Amino acid sequence: MKKAEHLIERIADMKNLEQAADDALDALDDKNVWYAQKFRKGRDRYLKAIQKMILTETYPQKDYKPVTLKTEIKERDIYPLHFYPWSVIFHAIKIVLEPVIERQYIYDSSAGIIGRGQLFGALRIKMFYRRFKWMKWYCQSDIRKFYPSIPHKVIIDTLREYVDDEPFIRMIELTMLDYRSDIQDILDEEIERKYKYCNWVAPRETIAEYDERGITIGSCISQLIGNMVMTSLDKAIKEDRHEKAYHRHCDDQFNGKRNESECIEYMRWLDGECNKMGLVLKASSYYAPVCDEKKDVPGRRLDSIGYVYSRHNMRLRKRTKQRMARALKRVKSKRRRKEILAAYWGWCKYGRCKNLWNKLTDNMSFAAVGIKTEIVGTDENGKRMFNVPREDAKHLVDKPIVIYDFEDGLVIKGKDGRCSILYREEHEPEETRKKFILSSKRVIDKLNRARKIEAEEGKHIFPQPTRLIRVPIDGGLSTYDLE
Secondary structure: OOOEOOHHHHHHOHHHHHHHHHHHHHOOOOOOOHHHHHHHHOHHHHHHHHHHHHHHOOOOOOOOOOEEEEOOOOEEEEOOOOHHHHHHHHHHHHHHHHHHHHOOOOOOEEOOEOOEOHHHHHHHHHHHHHHOOOOOEEEEEOEOOHHHHOEHHHHHHHHHHHEOOHHHHHHHHHHOOOOOOOOHHHHHHHHHHHHHHOOOOOOHHHOOOOOOEOOOOOOOOHHHHHHHHHHHHHHHHHHHOOOOOEEEEOOEEEEEEOOHHHHHHHHHHHHHHHHHOOOOEOOOOEEEEEOEOOOOEOOEOEEEOOEEEOOOOEEEOHHHHHHHHHHHHHOOOHHHHHHHHHHHHHHHOOOOOHHHHHHHHOOOOOHHHOOOOOOEEEOOOOOEEEOOOEOOHHHHEOOEEEEEEEEEEEEEOOEEEEEEEEEEEOOOOOOOOEEEEEOOHHHHHHHHHHHHHHHHHOOOOOOEEEEEEEEEOHHHOEEEEEO
16 A cells, blocks of 8 residues: 655645635634634735644644533533634645545444445444344444543554655644543543453453553544544454454444354454553443344344444434424524424434424324325326235235226326226235236226126125136237136
């Protein structure tokens, strides 16, 4: 693999800085905030100053002040930096570095990757459940304090695998790796917890010691660097171990297995590999049997990437449903309500939440108020039509069916003489209706004779149990008939 070269020149190029400034301004929630207006007024002067910083390797001192983001799941400390120069510099790095790193990703990785976001990861896991019938167990793992715990040496060593540009490496050290976290005590507690409670923990000899750790959360290239560090582990899993049902969403990893012993072996191996990289697998990582409703296997439902999975279902998380209900009840503005509905619709459409959606949005369906499509309708030519699913006649040969109604003399796709027959299979429920279409004169003649007898003699022939059969005719051909 050829390493990327001359990245620092491309980052410092004025066209790249112009694009980075546009991206940084577009990323702002409030486009007219005071520091954005100030940057726009002196844009050329500021960009030339940033270009000089990059070429001379002289950057202003940062002031890291954590801001705690609270969610229903956890609390995160992010470190917002000044828009000038840091947002523009980081976007300039991202524009150049992202194409280099994305070439190294495996397909089964998501989060912070163009075209592979949260929904991509959720649908991949759903596909694993559906496709791999041998997957009776699964492993779910997570890394403790992932971004603050990434060793600086691992980041630099990984960068050197893909980049041959020492000035660019120094730029990363000066702009990203000047931050150092102090979480070694937290990591040591997690390691002790694993040795106390987990039967898959790796030997202590695999634990590597690193002094300088951490990158900040909140930068536009934090996920890029995190994905880059995890790529070497991804390749070991996919290329060396040949794992099929594996997916990684940021630092959350899923892997499907055949049995419990395979799960223990894999988790022990994964823990050892993370130890070598200076990362700590959470003690809450686990393995469990797959839940299968149709086979009455209780198992454990996987809660990952916003959804809860079993063999045949992908449901929305309960706390996401509760959050949506509270948000819709709290908001009074129609415009804001539309924004919230649009955001949650993307979640609900894949989580089988039709009834919940209709209830929360007061979006009553026609069926809910008793308005339904009639089974028998009329087309523009006055011919009756059956608004039910269509089945191919060849799939009904020699099967017991019940015929309820028919309409002949139809023109379908430019071909006349067609007959549409409303039926159900005998083993199906009484309310089930389907149709099949054919042009057999034998079938049409029998149906018309039955209707004539009903009209003239007052007998009730329909619904009529019968069987569709295939009979030979001249020339080695065949046609349909009714018993």
